[in-house]
Amino acid sequence: MNRLMKPGARERETLLSSGLLAALGVESVAAMMEIAVIGSLPARQILFREGEPADLLHCVLSGYIRVYKLDPDGREADVELYGPGDLIGASVVLDGGRYAATAQAAEPALIARFDLKRVRDIANRRPDLAVALANALSAQLAKAFASLSNDRLHTAPQRVARYLLAHCSVEGKATSFRLPYQKSLLAGKLGLAPEALSRAFSMLRSYGVNVRGRLVHIGDPEALRRL
Amino acid sequence: MNRLMKPGARERETLLSSGLLAALGVESVAAMMEIAVIGSLPARQILFREGEPADLLHCVLSGYIRVYKLDPDGREADVELYGPGDLIGASVVLDGGRYAATAQAAEPALIARFDLKRVRDIANRRPDLAVALANALSAQLAKAFASLSNDRLHTAPQRVARYLLAHCSVEGKATSFRLPYQKSLLAGKLGLAPEALSRAFSMLRSYGVNVRGRLVHIGDPEALRRL
DNA sequence: CGGTAGTTTGAACTACGTCAAGGGTCGTGG
DNA sequence: CCACGACCCTTGACGTAGTTCAAACTACCG
Numbered sequence: 226m227n228r229l230m231k232p233g234a235r236e237r238e239t240l241l242s243s244g245l246l247a248a249l250g251v252e253s254v255a256a257m258m259e260i261a262v263i264g265s266l267p268a269r270q271i272l273f274r275e276g277e278p279a280d281l282l283h284c285v286l287s288g289y290i291r292v293y294k295l296d297p298d299g300r301e302a303d304v305e306l307y308g309p310g311d312l313i314g315a316s317v318v319l320d321g322g323r324y325a326a327t328a329q330a331a332e333p334a335l336i337a338r339f340d341l342k343r344v345r346d347i348a349n350r351r352p353d354l355a356v357a358l359a360n361a362l363s364a365q366l367a368k369a370f371a372s373l374s375n376d377r378l379h380t381a382p383q384r385v386a387r388y389l390l391a392h393c394s395v396e397g398k399a400t401s402f403r404l405p406y407q408k409s410l411l412a413g414k415l416g417l418a419p420e421a422l423s424r425a426f427s428m429l430r431s432y433g434v435n436v437r438g439r440l441v442h443i444g445d446p447e448a449l450r451r452l
Numbered sequence: 453m454n455r456l457m458k459p460g461a462r463e464r465e466t467l468l469s470s471g472l473l474a475a476l477g478v479e480s481v482a483a484m485m486e487i488a489v490i491g492s493l494p495a496r497q498i499l500f501r502e503g504e505p506a507d508l509l510h511c512v513l514s515g516y517i518r519v520y521k522l523d524p525d526g527r528e529a530d531v532e533l534y535g536p537g538d539l540i541g542a543s544v545v546l547d548g549g550r551y552a553a554t555a556q557a558a559e560p561a562l563i564a565r566f567d568l569k570r571v572r573d574i575a576n577r578r579p580d581l582a583v584a585l586a587n588a589l590s591a592q593l594a595k596a597f598a599s600l601s602n603d604r605l606h607t608a609p610q611r612v613a614r615y616l617l618a619h620c621s622v623e624g625k626a627t628s629f630r631l632p633y634q635k636s637l638l639a640g641k642l643g644l645a646p647e648a649l650s651r652a653f654s655m656l657r658s659y660g661v662n663v664r665g666r667l668v669h670i671g672d673p674e675a676l677r678r679l
Numbered sequence: 680c681g682g683t684a685g686t687t688t689g690a691a692c693t694a695c696g697t698c699a700a701g702g703g704t705c706g707t708g709g
Numbered sequence: 710c711c712a713c714g715a716c717c718c719t720t721g722a723c724g725t726a727g728t729t730c731a732a733a734c735t736a737c738c739g
Contacts, residue, residue: 293602302604304597318589324595348583355582356575362589363544367552369596370531374521376603377529377643416604424720650687
């Protein structure tokens with residue numbers, strides 16, 4: 226569990242096509258590869274906790290990482306869910322502060338870690354890295370804004386419908402696809418209790434949505450869009 | 453209305469102490485000052501709309517700017533509220549994309565605008581600017597995460613209590629302070645309808661909170677913290 | 680002093696969280 | 710391959726926080 230190692234061929238390839246490294250020049254890529262450490266995490270493993278001094282930058286290679294906040298009585302609220310290729314936004318703390326949330330592997334996962342002090346050093350010398358970080362963060366800020374407004378403006382069935390439309394990609398025609406993770410995770414991502422997600426799905430049946438396990442069939446995307 | 457001008461002495465000073473420029477080296481500051489354009493906005497003026505191609509970076513000098521998202525039927529959800537010294541996060545789009553939300557002056561305001569293409573150019577040459585942008589964005593991402601979890605974990609009175617505690621600064625003792633903007637704005641920032649904020653305030657009366665206009669008196673901070 | 684915008688209060692409604700129990704599904708081991 | 714068991718998901722019943730609509734009230738500005 227949590228074995229540490231230098232990146233092998235497979236990991237290098239995944240990293241190269243990840244959001245962060247894809248935009249960098251060869252020298253910056255080399256510098257980052259140099260300091261990358263790969264870790265393999267069992268399900269439920271914690272990467273870092275809210276409030277801890279931030280010393281590592283994390284990037285997902287495979288699996289999903291759940292980032293959440295705790296309240297005093299121990300209840301959890303997911304704030305973001307990261308998949309393969311994603312930079313874990315809550316771990317970008319270049320100013321030497323603390324993690325703003327807790328990160329946990331939602332399933333067995335592979336991640337790359339970078340020492341933040343050394344990332345800072347590289348970013349201070351090589352603008353392409355700093356700009357890439359800024360780009361990743363601005364995209365994530367946009368996603369967070371979308372989540373906030375989604376929570377505040379839309380009902381559970383509407384949120385689920387939007388999620389489905391955003392993830393089935395095809396326009397107009399009926400489609401099927403597989404949820405990338407289990408429903409309780411999706412519920413958390415959408416700011417719902419698992420029961421509410423379940424009810425939303427059954428409400429959407431009358432709009433042509435059929436669910437069996439992780440398989441979702443969408444009969445009429447247009448009907449969903451009109452919700 | 454919306455007069456454009458080069459920064460004068462006052463504006464330069466405010467800009468220098470703003471979150472973004474404060475951390476930069478002298479040369480980067482000069483480069484940014486060079487391209488800064490000051491604008492004075494009447495209340496309710498729109499700075500940019502969601503979906504428009506992003507061509508300007510904005511920084512608040514005085515007043516408050518509300519950033520929100522619209523849903524198809526025209527309802528609005530505030531996602532962030534920016535005050536003096538703040539970089540408007542939704543306008544940091546270095547990759548040439550589009551604004552993720554709409555920005556509107558909540559009251560008469562003074563802002564600085566920077567041409568994004570030129571900001572990109574500077575950031576690509578001077579790492580301190582790119583790093584400063586990344587820092588600002590990571591702080592804003594943390595704030596967005598806090599808002600999300602706040603919405604999902606806490607009731608209206610709790611959210612208001614936390615806001616008050618975070619803004620009265622003094623520890624332990626009774627205090628008074630003035631809300632920096634009107635209550636309907638605060639309601640939006642906390643994800644509440646104005647009516648709900650009003651009810652939350654009247655509920656907090658029994659915890660030693662008294663409100664008259666924009667003046668808030670907090671009798672017992674400890675009682676609030678225990679909420 | 681009057682008007683407009685902001686705020687408060689009330690009443691009805693609804694969406695969602697919570698608790699509790701009953702099914703499915705999947706992976707494991709026989 | 711089938712059977713078992715654990716975990717996840719579903720369904721029901723209930724309580725409640727917060728929205729919405731409408732109307733009265735208050736503060737601020739001309």
